[in-house]
Amino acid sequence: MTSCQGSEAVLIGQSGGPTAAINASLAGAVEAARAAGAPVLGMRHGIQGALAGDLVDLDQALPSPLELRLLRQTPASWLGSCRYKLPDPGEDERPYQGLLGLLSRRHVGVVAYAGGNDSMDTTAKLAAYAAREGSGVRFVGIPKTIDNDLPGTDHTPGFGSAARFVATAVSELTLDADVYDLKNVLVVEIMGRDAGWLAASACLADAAGGRAPDVVLLPEAPVDDEALVAKVASLLERQNTVVVAASEGATRPDGTSLAEAPTGGAAVDAFGHAAALSGTGRAIARLLGERLGVKTRAVELSTFQRAASHCAAGRDLDEAAAQGGHAVAAGLAGQTGVMACLERLSDAPYQARVGLVDVSQVANGVRHVPGEWVTPDGMGVTGDFHRYAAPLIEGDVELLRVGGVPAHLRAL
């Protein structure tokens, strides 16, 4: 460490799809930098904005604990986000050189980047390049994704809040579907193309004594149309309303998406466009309606499930802030190429410890729901999943509303 370490700035960026917790991570990162006396800068629109020199002074933009408190309950990426993949430095070194030049001019000693798999790839590449070039800048990662699919950590910030929203929504939608004396099927489509953590969380709808969905479809557990139709038919013999929680990435054993027609040809809409993957719920509802002759309804939770900060889990926000702060503190202490992570110490009472993991072990990997947590018929999850996920949706948040609507920190 040089003697000017005390004035080294911390630069924070947000990347990838937004969540209800990524701004809590930002707040935690800012607080840790301030606690160390470091000036704090932010990237507008992630690394893409930084490459264009678009930095903001967060000490001016977030002058007091009140702004940090409002930031914590503001959904989406307050700094703006991007989906930008750095080239391999062997192919094109210019973005790397440009960024290191900017960081040097702005006296940045630590770059903390919050995001998912791709963002950790960016962090790993930058850390490796900077080390090779002899730059003193440290690059650290802050995990973020509602998909909960990052390796190297027990769970990711954003997942608990999205799962709490999914459980709440499924609990309420199930009651809504069951009011008529009529056989019917409700299909709730939940985000997660490759990993089913969030769809499985629909099972937590029974947390307060209510009903869990009858069928859960995960990308990890392919199910064929006939097995699904048979299971729902059997359920309809003894109950009016059957609820299916379907991951958007649910598939058949032959690898085709349940959003596609079973022949394997992608469905097209009236204008000849290929049906988007987000039609999984509608396709399943159509299949069950046609085969079983009952009323069906598909509800797609869509981007709302990642944006619904009014329903955030307090534990998730606390852990997001703690990991944001831990990553910045590690960078200030001289570490680089690491991501903050969580190690679970016990399920009940729930205890977890913040730690660090090599970011290159996280980059581009995908962590799936373990096969042994799926029931033998492939259409449900076991008690192990409940024990894992139930603590993560807990924690009530004191939400400031004005005029009936949640208060959000004013946009930059």
Place this chain on the structure above:
Amino acid sequence: MTSCQGSEAVLIGQSGGPTAAINASLAGAVEAARAAGAPVLGMRHGIQGALAGDLVDLDQALPSPLELRLLRQTPASWLGSCRYKLPDPGEDERPYQGLLGLLSRRHVGVVAYAGGNDSMDTTAKLAAYAAREGSGVRFVGIPKTIDNDLPGTDHTPGFGSAARFVATAVSELTLDADVYDLKNVLVVEIMGRDAGWLAASACLADAAGGRAPDVVLLPEAPVDDEALVAKVASLLERQNTVVVAASEGATRPDGTSLAEAPTGGAAVDAFGHAAALSGTGRAIARLLGERLGVKTRAVELSTFQRAASHCAAGRDLDEAAAQGGHAVAAGLAGQTGVMACLERLSDAPYQARVGLVDVSQVANGVRHVPGEWVTPDGMGVTGDFHRYAAPLIEGDVELLRVGGVPAHLRAL
């Protein structure tokens, strides 16, 4: 009144589409009956269940204030609902005779029926028939609809909670849509086939200082494709993200739905089915994407907007309970053929008074958003709408959650 009035029972039913407030009305009705010393019965699945003799003893099912408190935060129709239209008694008197016979056997003096236009038609028919037959049974109505389209009252229970949810969702979804440095359009589809009250409530997204949607499309204000495309194009010149709040019943000046192709032919899906009206948001997103070459996303709030009791407005629940109680009290006092209603005394501070209206004046009518509350271009609402609607989404609710999920009263 006969001398047995003290033991006259009150029978309560719920009908039509569920809301987040109809169970608060039930709780208020039960409390009013108890305050008068009357036994309380409930219809399973509304008048359809009652005609089949399916009544439940609510003094057993709801033994204490704790159950009523949980009932208040439980979404959907706890007693079950129906969509049943009584025949004209001139054509078929049997359902009327059957029901009056049942009511006599069960010593019912007052029937309170909660619902929308159709349910008030049922209430009006039964009140008229009973009076003509010399029955002493009184029939009273409790208003209920998220659509807010009942004549004879300032606003309807269920609307305020749904509007609060819509404003909250649009506020959060707008931030989510705006994270990338990219031109894009978000279309949020909101319920309301004939009346645009709920879609207009998206404007309340600015209640806490955030952004209202840029464009609001109501059934009351037909807009042609070219005007819509031109407005969004103009907005995109000065901002990255344009938000359109579209009623599912939004139409063109020629009367066609915006969910249909502009030629007038109904769109069909890949399986040849006519596109459901619930595709309005997707159709608008497709139109704008094709014409403007920008990324678009359609989010349909679907049945969630009427079921989201975790986001209910306290004022709405209080008024729902008050109107449930007022209707029962009126029936016990000998009135029949009336519906509880609200008369607004002032906007700020908000004051309203519970009253009664002739139910036949409510039945089958539709109350629209006044034309003068729509902006001249037909794609927004005026300050008058804000002054009307803003007070109705207020009031925080102390929500009991267990394990992160709202507690609901166990199903009957």
